[in-house]
Each structure stands twice: as C-alpha cells, then as structure tokens.
Amino acid sequence: MALKIFNTLTKQKEIFTPLKEGRVGIYVCGPTVYDHPHIGHAKSYISFDVVVRYLRYLGYKVRYVQNITDVGHLTDNADSGEDKIEKRAKLEEVEPMELVEMYMRSYYDDMDRLNNLRPDISPRATGHIPEQIDLVKALIDKGFAYEANQSVYFDVSKFAEYGKLSGRKLEEQEMGARIDINPEKRHPADFALWKRAETGHIMKWNSPWGAGFPGWHLECSVMSMRYLGDTLDIHGGGIENVFPHHECEIAQSEAANSLPFARYWMHNNMVTVDGQKMGKSLGNFVTLKDAFKKFSPITVRFFVLNTHYRSPINYSDEALEGAETGRERLQNTIRNVRKRLISSEGSEGEDVWKAKLEKYKGDFEETMNEDFNTAGALAVLFNVTREVNHLLNSVEKASKGVLSEIDSFYRVYGGDILGIVPDQSLQIEEKEKDFELEDSLIKALAETRNELRESKQWELSDKIRDRLSELGIVIEDRKDEVVWRKR
C-alpha cells in the first residue's frame, strides 16, 4: 500500500516517491497579504496542512515552504496595473510594509485557529530581491528573456514546453481576449520577469535595468529553489493558478537550470458561495473572521476536510451547521473517553481493542493513500466512534488499557493527522480556574435537582434543566452519573 498523488502534470494518480529517500520538499503558494484571509484560503491551506501532516505520519522528514507575497502582485493582471499592496496601503494610509505586517499577522492568526501547522519556512518576496534579479540575469544570458524599455520579459516562444502543465497551446489562445496586448512584448503571452517602476511607485529596487520590481511569478521559482533545491518534490496551490502562474514558474525555472522544476503538482479546487466562485475581486468572499463568529474554526476545518481537496465545496450556513453537529458528536465521544480514562483501571480487553483499532488504522491509511481522501478518513473516525459509544454504554466498565488505546487512536488520527481533535481539550478546560468554579456550581445544581427527581418533583427538576439549557448548559442524566457540557 503506497501513497498515491494526483499529479496535474500527468493528469493521473501516481505512486509518490520523493527525490531523496525519506525526505520531502513541498512548496505551496502562499497568500498575497493585502486583506484578511477568507474561506478559500482555509480550503487551500487546510488541505496542504493535512498533506504535510500525513507525509510526516508516514515517516518522511518534510520541509514545508509557503511564501508570503508582499510585492509584485498587480491588480489587473500579472504584467500591468497597480501593485495590490501599494494600492491598499494608500487606501489605508499606511506604509506598504506596515500593511503587509498587519495582514500577515491576520493570516497567521486565522491559520493558527484553524489548527494549521506553521510552515517551516515562510519566505517573503521582498526578502529575496537579489536572488530574483540573478534569475532574470541568467534567463537573459541564456536567451530566454529580453529587456524592453527597462522591463524584462520571458520569451515564451523560446521555451518549447510552455503549456505542458495547463494543456494550453499558445496558438490556440485568443490573445488579448480579455486584456490589452502590451506593445512592449514580442509575443502577447510573454510574461514580465522584472517591471520598471513608474513615477510615484514606492516599492522598487535598483537593478541592472533600472529601478523596478519583480514580476509575480518570479518569487515562487526563486524562493522554492533556494530552500528546496532545483527540483521540488511537491508544488501545491489553488487550481486557478495552474495558468498562468504555475505554467510561468515552470518555464522560467526549467529554462534557467534545465532540470525538472517540480515532480508532483497538486492543485486544490475552489470554494463557491451560493454556487458562484468566490473571489476577492467579486466581493462575495467570506472572511474567516466572519465565519468564526458563527462557527468554531475546527468546524470550518471539519467542513473542508469532509470534501476531497480536488472537489469544489459550496459554503453555506446550512452546510456548516451540519458539519458542526457532526464534529460535536465526535468531540463528545472523545471527551467522554478522556473523562472515563481518569477514573478507570486495569487492562482487560486491551488486546481485542488493539486488534480492532489496527483494522481501522488500515482503513484510514488505505483511504488517505488514495490521494489524501480526507472524507474517507473522517468516515473511518465515525465508524470507530460508533463502536466506542457502544463500549461506553455497555454495562461492564471499560478498562484503562482499552480507553488509553482508544484515546491515542483519536490523538494520532483525529489529532496529529486531521487536526480536528484538540490535543488536550479536556485537560486544558479543567485546568482553568473559571472552569472549576463553573463545574462546582453546576454540580451543586445537579445534586439539588437529583434530590428533587428522587422525590419525583418533575416540574421543579425540569425547570432547573431548562434554565441551564437556556444558558447553554446541557444536562445529561446517564445511568449512574450526571454529566454536563456546553452547547
């Protein structure tokens, strides 16, 4: 059983083998930090977070690089228009780098809440200007690029394989269909490597061609190769970047050093809202901060993982509510296991459960090995949960041995790999001072209520339960205990 990855380059699932045994270098296109992250970022970065987590689970030493674009991304298209950062900075009356800091923090803040692990390296485009200039020089020297009026363009006609990722042929494209053809270019499909800074442009650097700034595609080539070598194992990003962004990355990288740029190209599909693509420029995007007001970040994560990364998902309150209920069910069982663990003892039945869980591990790996089928992986978790609930409801008490086997299963498969099971949910909660007070108060009420129940004073005992329910506290009368939880 081996991990298979759908490679956009070959349009099929391939068995994954890294270039260097035991090590994986992965580069994922990061955000342009000029606004708060939205639900689309969540899908993309949760998907790749799980890819990285699963590769690590399989034993690979992974280096995960995800850039921060803080210059060169223009409003109209890759080669014209205003710099997005500069434009927004003017609007908010701050320095461009101040804006970048602001939204970079916002980005990491949201990603942390989604329980995405931080990349190992988060290089910034502005921190790699000399390297980018070097690559442009190399491309000019090799005849793949030309200077025109202090800008430098990549000559796509010189790179025979241009189009191999996206399946596009230059002659079939309707050039200038949607954007004006830039007269500086020899061929309309040529793309900017370096742009001259027009008067008033703030973010600019000196170069052999005059003051200017790097083209958008350039940073990814430069930074990925700098930290992962000339050939990456995996390059990931959103499907909308296949063309032109990734196609251009391949062209400039492979033209420069005549080596394959990336061995596996992975692209995640898009998030739609009401069936329509969500885009920054369309204005219909849902920011994560808004989503988090209604749903917990882990619910958003669950929602994303419930669909394969290459399928689109439609964001709606109904769908998120469904995800929330499902996630809570899972969480409840895990909490119950952890609660029982504290007071349990012995090890009866441990072997039986080890064998059971072994089977589920097999199921989990089998489905994840099929191009990271996280929806299938969640199904395995629910199948385990059904069986665990049986155990929890049975008359004989589960032993400590069994419960800790189950707990570690959830920690590894629900926690380490899928990231939807908080590490220490119970312990953290119980360490909080407020929690202790809250717990004693509710338990005091529950005791009183139980006395009322014993004397069959249903009206009063129900009133207590209803009042607590109004406050978001759910009371469950189990056979031998009363438990409470927040809704």
Add this chain to the structure above:
RNA sequence: GGCGGCAUGGCCAAGUGGACUAAGGCAGCGGAUUGCAAAUCCGUUAUCCUGGGUUCGAAUCCCAGUGCCGCCUCCA
C-alpha cells in the same frame, strides 16, 4: 472561441469496471433507553443526470445530449 472539471438518497459527500445488495455526515421516521428529555445504540430512506453502446459484468469505460462550474485578467 479555446482548454478543463463536475452531475450519486431530502441536503452534504466517498466510491471511478466484479466483495456496490453504493461509505460516512446532516435532516426525517420507527424502535430501545429515560419520569419526560438529552446523549447513545438499533432499524429505515438511492440503482448512481438522460439516451445509446462496449463487456459475462458499469455509478465506474465509450458516444451523443442536457445542466452546472472553473481557467484563458488578479485570486487559495
């Protein structure tokens, strides 16, 4: 105009030639449990967009049609 993708129960969503008499979640219904609830468990709800074809056998492959979506401007 060119390129690509998708269409599975009320909703979401796996599965992509034989163990599918189609996973899992949400919602519903019936039952167990409960003083009533909650939680949990059990049962129940699909022949896979339409029409052809290939095959011993198709949700899964091919052809045609219909519908939806993405890319060819920036976007994760």
